[in-house]
Amino acid sequence: MNFKKFVFMFCSLCSFLLAPVGGLYADGHCEFADEVIKFGGIAPLSPPGSTGAGVIIDWAYQQAADDINADCGIEIAGVNHRLEVITGDSEGISERGQALAERWIFEDGVHGVVGGYHSAVALALMKLTQENRIPTLFAGPWNDNITANGIIEFEGRSPRIEDGVDYIFRTSPANSMVAAVAAEWIIERGLDDVIIMTENTDYGIPAAADERALLEAAGIKVEQYNFELGTEDFVPILNRVLTRPEPPDVIHVLVTGETGFNLNQQMAELGIAPSEETICYAESFAGDSEQFWAAVPDGNYCAFTRVGATPALFGEIATELNAKYTETWGGVAPSFALEPYDSVRLLAHAIDVADTFTDPDAIVAALETADVELAQGRYYFNYGSHNPDLPEGAPAFMWHQWPDPIVTVVQYFEEGQSALDAAVIYPPLYQTHGTSYIAPGTSP
Numbered sequence: 001m002n003f004k005k006f007v008f009m010f011c012s013l014c015s016f017l018l019a020p021v022g023g024l025y026a027d028g029h030c031e032f033a034d035e036v037i038k039f040g041g042i043a044p045l046s047p048p049g050s051t052g053a054g055v056i057i058d059w060a061y062q063q064a065a066d067d068i069n070a071d072c073g074i075e076i077a078g079v080n081h082r083l084e085v086i087t088g089d090s091e092g093i094s095e096r097g098q099a100l101a102e103r104w105i106f107e108d109g110v111h112g113v114v115g116g117y118h119s120a121v122a123l124a125l126m127k128l129t130q131e132n133r134i135p136t137l138f139a140g141p142w143n144d145n146i147t148a149n150g151i152i153e154f155e156g157r158s159p160r161i162e163d164g165v166d167y168i169f170r171t172s173p174a175n176s177m178v179a180a181v182a183a184e185w186i187i188e189r190g191l192d193d194v195i196i197m198t199e200n201t202d203y204g205i206p207a208a209a210d211e212r213a214l215l216e217a218a219g220i221k222v223e224q225y226n227f228e229l230g231t232e233d234f235v236p237i238l239n240r241v242l243t244r245p246e247p248p249d250v251i252h253v254l255v256t257g258e259t260g261f262n263l264n265q266q267m268a269e270l271g272i273a274p275s276e277e278t279i280c281y282a283e284s285f286a287g288d289s290e291q292f293w294a295a296v297p298d299g300n301y302c303a304f305t306r307v308g309a310t311p312a313l314f315g316e317i318a319t320e321l322n323a324k325y326t327e328t329w330g331g332v333a334p335s336f337a338l339e340p341y342d343s344v345r346l347l348a349h350a351i352d353v354a355d356t357f358t359d360p361d362a363i364v365a366a367l368e369t370a371d372v373e374l375a376q377g378r379y380y381f382n383y384g385s386h387n388p389d390l391p392e393g394a395p396a397f398m399w400h401q402w403p404d405p406i407v408t409v410v411q412y413f414e415e416g417q418s419a420l421d422a423a424v425i426y427p428p429l430y431q432t433h434g435t436s437y438i439a440p441g442t443s444p
Contacts, residue, residue, distance in 0.1 A: 029072070030072040030073065031080060032072075032081065032082045033079045033081050033082075035081060036081065036083070036084050037073075037081045037111050037348075038104075038108060039061075039083070039084070039085045039110055039113065039114050039344060040088060040101070040108065040110040040112070041058065041061040041087040041340065042090050042113070042114070042117065042122070043061070043087050043088070043089065043090065044089070044090050044091060044092040044118060044257070045087075045089035045090075046091045047230060047258075049092030049093070049117070049229075050257025050258065050285065051258070052257065052288065053117055053256075053257060053285060053288070054117070056325075056336060057087075057140070057336055057337070057340045059337070060115075060337045060340040060344075061085040061087055061114070061115065061340055062087075063324060063341060064340075064344035064348075065083045065084065068344070068345065069082050074357070076355055076356060083344075085114070086104065086110065088103065088104065090116075092117070092120070092256075092257075097120070097121035097124040098124045098128065100125060101113070101125045101129055104134075105132050110134065111358070111360075112137065112347045114137050114139065114340065114344050114347055115137075115140060115339070115343050115344075116140040116340075117141065117256075118141060118202075118203060118256070119141040119143035119202040119206075120202040121141070122138050122141035122146050123141075123146060126138075126146065126168050129168070130167050130168060133361075135167050135347060135367065136167055136168050136169065137169045137171065137343045137367070138168070138169065138170045138172065139170070139339035139340050139343035140340065141170070142173060142175045142178060143206055144206060144210075144397040145206075145397070146168065146170055147174065147396075147398070147399055148399065165361050165364055165385065166364070166385070166400060167360060167364055168400060169381065169401075169402075170400065170402065171339060171342060171343060171346065171376070171379060172402075172405060173405040173407055174397040174401060175203070175206050177407060178407050179207060180214065181408070182252065183211050183218070184426070185427075186215060186220070186250060187220070188426075188436065189250075189279075189437060193220070193221050193248045193249045195222075195225070195250070195251045195252070196208045196211065196212060196223070196224045196251075196252050197224075197227065197237075197252070197254065197263060198224065198226055198227070198253075198254035198255060199229050199255045199259065200229075203254075203256065204254050207254050208224055208254055223248070225237050227255060227259070227263070229255075229257070232262060234262070234263050234266045238267060238270050241272055242272065247278050248278050250273075250278060250280075250281050251267065251273045251279070251281065252281040253267075253280075253282050256283055260283040260285060260286075261285075261286075261295035261296050264282050264286070264299055265296045265299065268296065268298035269298060274299070275440065276441075280301065280303065281302070281303050282302045283305075284305045285336075286299070286302060287306045287410065288334050288419070289331050289332070289417065289420075289422070290329065290330050290331045293415075299412065300413070300414065301413060301438065301440045302412055303409055303412075304410055304411075305408070306335065306424075308334070308338050308339065308405065309338070309377060311332055312424075314375075315377075317373070317375045318376070321333060321337070321338065325337055331419060332418060332419045332420045342374040342376050342379070346379055347363075349370065349372050350363050350364075350366035350367040350370060353370070354366040364385075365385075367400075368384040368400070376406075377404060379402055380402070380403075381402060381403075382403055384399060384400050406430075408424050408427065408430050409424070409425050411423050411425050413443060413444060423435070423444055425438070
C-alpha cells in the first residue's frame with residue numbers, strides 16, 4: 001500500500017509524543033492495533049549540541065508522525081499501526097549517540113532509527129544499529145564514511161557491506177558533495193587566499209579536508225583553524241587574522257550551531273568579515289534566519305551553504321510543511337526541518353511497502369528500491385545490494401546514498417532578511433538575483 005492522502009494535524013508542542021493506545025484514534029476514523037511501530041529520532045537538544053536545530057528536528061519528527069497517524073498510521077497485513085518517534089538528546093556527543101542506540105534497541109525496542117545532525121553521533125551510533133539489524137536512515141550528518149566505511153573508523157574491521165545486509169542509509173549529502181560546491185564557487189570567484197575555521201569533530205575536520213584539497217589543487221592558499229564546540233572567545237585567533245600582512249579573500253566557517261554564530265558575530269564586530277576585503281561564508285545553520293539575526297546582528301552580506309530545496313523549488317509537501325513551520329517558528333523551513341521529516345516518512349514508506357516492521361531485511365530491500373516524492377524531492381538509491389557494482393571511480397559513499405540533494409550558496413543582502421528573500425548566488429542553475437556575489441553596501 002502506498003501513502004494515502006495526507007490529513008495534516010498540527011502539533012503545538014515540539015516535543016509532544018502521543019501515548020500508546022489501542023482502538024479508535026483521536027478523531028474516531030482510524031482503528032489501531034495495540035502494537036506501536038517505534039522509531040528512534042536523533043536530535044541535539046542540549047549543549048554543546050546545536051540546541052536551536054535540535055528542537056526543530058524534534059518538531060519535524062513529531063509532525064511527520066502526526067501526519068502518518070492522521071492517515072491511519074502504517075498498514076501491515078491489513079492492520080493499522082500507530083507510529084511513535086522517540087526523540088533522544090544526542091547533545092552532539094558521540095558517547096551520547098551510543099547510549100541512545102543502547103536505550104532504543106534494548107529498552108524501547110525500536111524498529112528503525114531516523115534523522116541526526118552531528119556526524120560524530122551518527123558514526124558512533126550506527127555500529128550498534130548495524131549489529132542489531134535496525135534500519136537506519138540518516139538525514140543531516142555529512143561525514144563521507146557514514147555510507148562508505150564508517151565502522152572501520154571506530155573498530156578497524158572490514159566494511160559492513162562486505163557480507164550480509166547493510167542497514168545504513170543517508171538522504172543528506174556527503175561532505176565531499178557539499179565541499180565540491182563550496183570550492184567551485186570560491187574558485188570561480190577567482191579568490192586565492194582562504195581561511196577555513198572548523199569545529200574539531202567528525203563533521204568539521206573531514207569537511208575542511210575535502211574543501212581544502214579541492215582548493216589547494218586549484219592553486220589557492222588555505223589556512224585552517226580548529227575549534228572545540230562550546231568555545232566562546234575567538235578573539236585570540238581573530239587577532240592573528242587581523243595582524244596578517246594581507247586580509248584573506250574569504251573566511252569559511254564550518255562550525256555548527258551557537259558556537260558558529262558566536263564566531264561569526266565576533267568576526268563582524270572586529271571588522272574582519274563581512275567586509276570589503278573579506279567574504280563572510282557562514283555555516284549552513286545561518287539559513288535559519290530568525291536565529292541567525294538574533295545571534296549575528298552584524299552578519300549582513302554573509303553567504304552560507306544551503307542544503308535542500310530552496311523555497312522557489314518547494315513542491316506540495318514542502319509547501320504545506322513550510323506553512324506549519326512558519327506558523328510555529330517563523331521564517332522558512334531549513335533543511336534540518338525538511339530532512340528529518342522526510343526520514344520518518346521514507347522509512348515508514350519502506351515498512352508500508354515491505355508489509356512488515358519486524359523483518360529488517362525486507363525493510364532494507366524496500367528502501368533500496370524506493371522511488372517516492374517527499375518534501376526535499378524524489379528519493380531513490382542507485383547503489384546497494386540491489387545494484388552492488390559502483391562504476392569505476394565512483395566514491396564509496398554513494399552506497400545507500402541519495403544522489404540528488406540540492407546544495408546551493410546563498411547570501412543575505414539586507415539586515416534582518418528572511419532566508420526566503422536571500423539571494424541564491426551559486427550554482428548558476430539556481431541563481432535568483434543574477435549574480436555570484438553581492439558586495440557589502442550594494443544591492444543585487
